[in-house]
Amino acid sequence: MCKDTTNNGVSQEKNLFSFQDVLPDRKIQVDFNAPDISSNGGLVLVGLMKDSIARKIARLIPDYRNQLFVQHSYEEMVCQRVGQIMCGYEDANDCDRLRHDSALKMSVGRKASDPGLCSQPTMTRLENHIDKRTLWKIAELFVKDYISSFDKAPRKIILDVDDTNANTYGAQQLSLFNDYYDEYCYMPMVIFDGMNGKLILPLLRPGRRNKSLNIFGILRRVIEYIHKEWPHTIIELRGDSHFCSHEFMDWVKTHLYVRFITGLSGNPALMKKIDKQLRRAKGDFELHHEDVRRYYSFEYKAKSWKYRQRVIAKIEVSDKGVNVRFIVTSNRNNKPETVYRRYCKRGTMELWIKDLKYFRADRMSCSSFRANMFRLFLYGAAYVTAYRLRSKAFSNTEVGAFTMDSFMKRIMLSAVFIVEKKTFIRFSFSPHHRHLEALSQALTRLSA
Known part of the structure; x- marks a missing residue:
């Protein structure tokens, strides 16, 4: 084999490198002859x-x-x-x-x-x-695979639903500008089991601004498929205000096996409902100089809603100011604080989305929407x-x-x-x- 000695005391043969001055009593040899x-x-x-x-x-x-x-x-x-x-x-x-x-x-x-x-x-x-028909079959397979992961039908499941951004940097089909993220992107929707983090369904959606569009049809199909396999299981949907649609709430009224807790965007009508409680919370804070947190429940019906719904308000007053949040729910039995704390547990879903993105699930490099x-x-x-x-x-x-x-x-x-x-x-x-x-x-x- 051809051998050459450099000025650094390193002798080289073909596919063999020998270093003299690394250890006092041994020379170091490196080659490329390792097995598989x-x-x-x-x-x-x-x-x-x-x-x-x-x-x-x-x-x-x-x-x-x-x-x-x-x-x-x-x-x-x-x-x-x-x-x-x-x-x-x-x-x-x-x-x-x-x-x-x-x-x-x-x-x-x-x-x-x-x-x-x-x-x-x-x-x-x-x-x-992959064509459209195959994509729908695969989507159905995800739900079917989730169901088969249980040994027996559970008494209750929680569907945590949210969407996330998948930024795009090319000419991907249906990649649209989203002003919230200030990027051209897709908005994939993901549904997890809120009790254990199992992925039920990932679904790619365009990056449109109106994130509630077509949500009801997707959720209804998933819920009905699960109910068909588990007819005695209570299914509770949990999501932010983007998933609060009057079509879904009206549909739940006639399907007793479905429950929901979703965020609700604030408006003057809702603020008027809690005006007295808000003034009282501010007064207590000014009097005792301690943070105040209160929960209130009341009936509310927006113009587009067919039925009156239970709305829960959380009022927080502190040195940082006033923070008011609303949720709407089909749960009429539990205390307002209990229901609101149950809603807050949906925050764990952010960790599951993060886990999904560790696999680079936001990498959409194909030109075709179906391929992505x-x-x-x-x-x-x-x-x-x-x-x-x-x-x-x-x-x-x-x-x-x-x-x-x-x-x-x-x-x-x-x-x-x-x-x-x-x-x-x-x-x-x-x-x-x-x-x-x-x-x-x-x-x-x-x-x-």
Whole structure:
């Protein structure tokens, strides 16, 4: 081999670098002859999961290709894309440099020695192949998968609904300017189970200013689908004032299994209702110089409402000034403070949205709106898969309490050593892995 010695005492051979003056009694050698190693060892766990949501999504996509020439099935491609997202590689461009990764191959059902997975152009063609009918089927699948995650029908569930911005920087279809965020964006709507953080449905929507548009139709379809499977379950909707529509409140009156607590935008008519209570709260603050917080309940009917509804006002007076908030609810039994505190628990949803965005669910790089909606479903599938791994395989361990960011960095991005033999393929984690016991427990549960 060709050898060269530099002025720094570093001798170089082909693919071998030797450093003389680093340690007093040893020289350091660096080469590129290591066996098969992957930095995405967490994908081994994904590959061991039975009938993941990624495989279910793939089965809904019609395949019109000539099967004589197909090298990459849709199931492999969807599983590849979701696996990459779970490891922090959110773009289709990442397919080109990860297609030969042995852990990724195993997670989609290939051996390490098999040909590489699909490249970026093939993945992009898949994203742009999805039609409207398939998108609706996938949306329905998310709700169906949520229902199947329960062993039995719960007595009550809470649907936390909110939207978030996904900023756009190109010529994406239906990307509109939103004055609240001061950006061109999409406004995806997400529905979580308010009791545990399970993702029920992510749905891409244009970045229009009127965020309440078409909300009622979407929520009604989701609620009716859940009720069909769980006819005795109480379904409570919780959201901010953007989801307070008179169509929904009127519909709830005739569907006794539905409850709601939503924010309500203030107006002069509402302020007039609490004028006496507000003056009393201000007087108490001036008298005692202590912060005042009061809750009041009253009946109210806007002109567009068909029925009178229960409105709860929270009045706060402090050194910072006066803060008044309103909510409207179908709950007529509990005390105003109890209902308002239950509404405030929806704030936890912001953490779940943050978890979803750790998978870069706001990355909408395709030109077509339908392709971007399919991308959002893939990001949602990554969240659902990671949530299921974390809550089931890693339950009762420190990993079970991780955020999705920590789960990705500490579990999914674990180095693994791969050895392929005639009768087996072995994936070896480091004996010094920080979460060795948790990984051992997860593998035990996945092998059951």
